[in-house]
Amino acid sequence: xxxxxxxxxxxxxxxxxxxxxxxxxxxxxxxxxxxxxxxxxxxxxxxxxxxxxxxxxxxxxxxxxxxxxxxxxxxxxxxxxxxxxxxxxxxxxxxxxxxxxxxxxxxxxxxxxxxxxxxxxxxxxxxxxxxxxxxxxxxxxxxxxxxxxxxxxxxxxxxxxxxxxxxxxxxxxxxxxxxxxxxxxxxxxxxxxxxxxxxxxxxxxxxxxxxxxxxxxxxxxxxxxxxxxxxxxxxxxxxxxxxxxxxxxxxxxxxxxxxxxxxxxxxxxxxxxxxxxxxxxxxxxxxxxxxxxxxxxxxxxxxxxxxxxxxxxxxxxxxxxxxxxxxxxxxxxxxxxxxxxxxxxxxxxxxxxxxxxxxxxxxxxxxxxxxxxxxxxxxxxxxxxxxxxxxxxxxxxxxxxxxxxxxx
Numbered sequence: 001x002x003x004x005x006x007x008x009x010x011x012x013x014x015x016x017x018x019x020x021x022x023x024x025x026x027x028x029x030x031x032x033x034x035x036x037x038x039x040x041x042x043x044x045x046x047x048x049x050x051x052x053x054x055x056x057x058x059x060x061x062x063x064x065x066x067x068x069x070x071x072x073x074x075x076x077x078x079x080x081x082x083x084x085x086x087x088x089x090x091x092x093x094x095x096x097x098x099x100x101x102x103x104x105x106x107x108x109x110x111x112x113x114x115x116x117x118x119x120x121x122x123x124x125x126x127x128x129x130x131x132x133x134x135x136x137x138x139x140x141x142x143x144x145x146x147x148x149x150x151x152x153x154x155x156x157x158x159x160x161x162x163x164x165x166x167x168x169x170x171x172x173x174x175x176x177x178x179x180x181x182x183x184x185x186x187x188x189x190x191x192x193x194x195x196x197x198x199x200x201x202x203x204x205x206x207x208x209x210x211x212x213x214x215x216x217x218x219x220x221x222x223x224x225x226x227x228x229x230x231x232x233x234x235x236x237x238x239x240x241x242x243x244x245x246x247x248x249x250x251x252x253x254x255x256x257x258x259x260x261x262x263x264x265x266x267x268x269x270x271x272x273x274x275x276x277x278x279x280x281x282x283x284x285x286x287x288x289x290x291x292x293x294x295x296x297x298x299x300x301x302x303x304x305x306x307x308x309x310x311x312x313x314x315x316x317x318x319x320x321x322x323x324x325x326x327x328x329x330x331x332x333x334x335x336x337x338x339x340x341x342x343x344x345x346x347x348x349x350x351x352x353x354x355x356x357x358x359x360x361x362x363x364x365x366x367x368x369x370x371x372x373x374x375x376x377x378x379x380x381x382x383x384x385x386x387x388x389x390x391x392x393x394x395x396x397x398x399x400x401x402x403x404x405x406x407x408x
Contacts (some may be wrong), residue, residue, distance in 0.1 A: 011039035027081035033074030034192070037067045038199060057122035062110050062137045066103035068150050072157030073097060075196050079161040079189055083168045085322045099153060106140035151204035158197040165189055168320060292329040295319070296341075303349060305342045306372040312338045346372045347386045350379070354395050364391060 015032070044064065047057040073096035081087045121135060136142045169186070295315075304310050304318070315338070316323045330338045350371040358367060368379035383391050 008039070008043065011036060011043075026087040027078055029087070030074045030078035030081060031192070034071050034078060034196070037064070037071040037074075038195075040064045041068060041071075041199070052126060054119050054122040054126055057126065058115065058118040061118070061122060061125070062107060065107055065137075065146060066100050068146075069100040069103055069153060070097070071196070071199075072154045073100075075154075075193065076157045076161050076164075079164050079193060082185070082189060083164060084320050085325075099149070102140070103138075103146075106138040109139060110137040151200045154196060155200035155204065158193060158200055161193045161196070165193060288325075288328060288333055291321075291325070292333040295326070295329060296334075299341075299345055303345075305345050306349070306370065308372055308374040310342065310372065342372075343382050344386060347383055350383060350391065351387070351394065354391065359395065367391070 044060045047060055312323060312326055316326055330336055330341060350367055353367055373379035380390055387394060
């Protein structure tokens, strides 16, 4: 009964989260897309093995089978979107929904079966849960494939999501802002990811027993320790949402609503007439200032601009930040553009190389290639524009002033 109660509570909380939080944090939609199938799975688990109502089982059995294939992709999109502060999907991302569509098509005729037929199937399952092996509501494949594929599918997405979190935990040290909510949110993301791993491993464990000849009986299933582990994991989700409501807002990555950004952004920065529709709070401005310092430290230390094709998109991807956050840092905090800053850093690096005597081992072409310029012309023009000298004039020793002749 506890599994049913927790599953329904999580389901209701998730629906409320979707309705009231969508405009605040659109990645919450992906969180709902993960929790709803997991909650329904708990409800189905209860009606399948622990309840005696054929009517209840007939309602949930089979109808939600395709949606279990959404749990993994939705978890991945939620973790990725939260870490990058971006909810948009690319065309390639939609391929993750292919198993869901295949499963939906395979059982589509079952949706139109009369309810009496579904009641009879439910009664047979309640009488003998192993009857589930003998029937198939899909016209493409047997139920056995669902038992195998669902936990494997979820486990793969668990691993990918865990990889994103670990990588973020390592990289955030380079660009990290002190914020208590960030710590809470990171712990939440780990918790929700681990829940997916627990569910995947638990269901796969029960599937192995199924293939090893273990009969699906209420006594056997209730004796499995994984049930208690799943129950505890399920309980933590609504508890964390209530105790730490900050988790519904996402990571505090200097949150600026996308509506504040001009719809016609260019790769060089915001249009000159673009203005924010609201004044940023003092703590937001301070966070942006800190972020800008971290970005400049990273650029000067790691020197990624030595790649001739290095762009703002590359910087955003490496630091896992939204481009419009970077636009604000360069355009507003530094009162410049990324391309301008990039050129200045390349020239400064070229000056260092020239002063160190790199021309002893490299040609002038080697210098501009080493510092990230794509051609001799761009190198000389940029160098002259910033320093007032050509590279050749820069390395020439200063001329001594001619000695004045003494008058006799």
